[in-house]
Amino acid sequence: MSNALRLSEKWFKRGLWLVALVFAGFLIGLGGAVVGDLPKVEQVKTLDDFIEKSEGQRLRKTAEQAELAAREARAALDQEQLKHQVAESDGRSARGTFNNWLATRRATGKAEQDTELVQRTAQLDRLAKLERDALAEIQKQQQAALDANQAAARAQRDLSKLQEQARDAFQKAQRAQELRVFFYRLLLTLPLLAIALWLFMKKRGSSYWPFVWGFVLFAVFTFFVELVPYLPSYGGYVRYSVGILLTVLIGRQAIIALNGYLEEQKKAESLPDARRRQALAYDVALARLAKSVCPGCERTVDLKNEKVDFCAHCSIGLFDRCGKCEARKNSFSPFCHVCGTPAGASEAAVSAPS
Secondary structure, three states, rough: OOOOOOOOHHHHHHHHHHHHHHHHHHHHHHHHHHHHHHHHHHHOOOOHHHOHHHHHHHHHHHHHHHHHHHHHHHHHHHEEEEEEEHHHHHHHHHHHHHHHHHHHHHHHHHHHHHHHHHHHHHHHHHHHHHHHHHHHHHHHHHHHHHHHHHHHHHHHHHHHHHHHHHHHHHHHHHHHHHHHHHHHHHHHHHHHHHHHHHHHHHHOOOOHHHHHHHHHHHHHHHHHHHHHOOOOOOOOOEEEEHHHHHHHHHHHHHHHHHHHHHHHHHHOOOOHHHHHHHHOHHHHHHHHHHEEEOOOOOOEOOOOOOOOOOOOOOOOOOOEOOHHHHHHHEEEOHHHHHHOOEOOOOHHHHHHHO
16 A cells, blocks of 8 residues: 555655745745834834933933043042152152161261251151152042042932933833834734635645745744744733633634534545545545555554455445456555456456457
């Protein structure tokens, strides 16, 4: 029971499926570009759009000026600290030299060195004054840096307070904008789904089925990838509600389809064998037999048992005898696989002179 499709027909079908996938890919690329540009129809708003313009500018300018002053004060403080370090180093060196000289002076006791003692003492006083002046400049720059930092912090607090007051309006406008963009996507996606559903129901068996399936794949991708991820959440209520609704609708349609299928099967199984065979496509019948299932009721049958000629579930004939050579053959085959006699031809008709 091999598949009924010819080898070349199999490859043609695979090629057509490739056409469907390529067609869907190009449609998905085009749809992605369109969906990606949809947010551009809305003006993107920022938090600053909801802050009083003049007040916001004033606070930002104050904060920038204070930050600039703080940077300048820190730079000046670094310079003054360096000067103070130099002054301290010079003072320590001078005091060390003076102490050594003073020890020598005491040892020698020369009176003529008193003038030099006064000069050296005066020099130490000048160096000490330089240290004190450098320390005073450090303290001055530290105060300036502290004032600038505090001014910047106050301006930043005032700006943050102003931004916090505008945040509710900004978030509300942002949610409204996201909702509008979602509706744009929805308006684009729903017609595509409707067209895809119509094509699937009416045209999937037509000669142009690769384009039908390509469009169906494109519509499904657009719905689940381009629409569903942008579905507003609102804490998950919307997403879960939509998920429940879709599940109920799809499940309901699946139940209806299943019940309809079972009802049709019951009606079909009650028809005579000949009429049931007419309703079955040849390729479908052979494909089902290749899977060891009955072509009529799709239940499993033991086709390896040569005594089984009829389905035990729906009584449709699975095997019969050739009218010429009496070989057991598939009852759905149009010709005998042993002698090539057309199915249904009687032995007399086959042996009649032409």
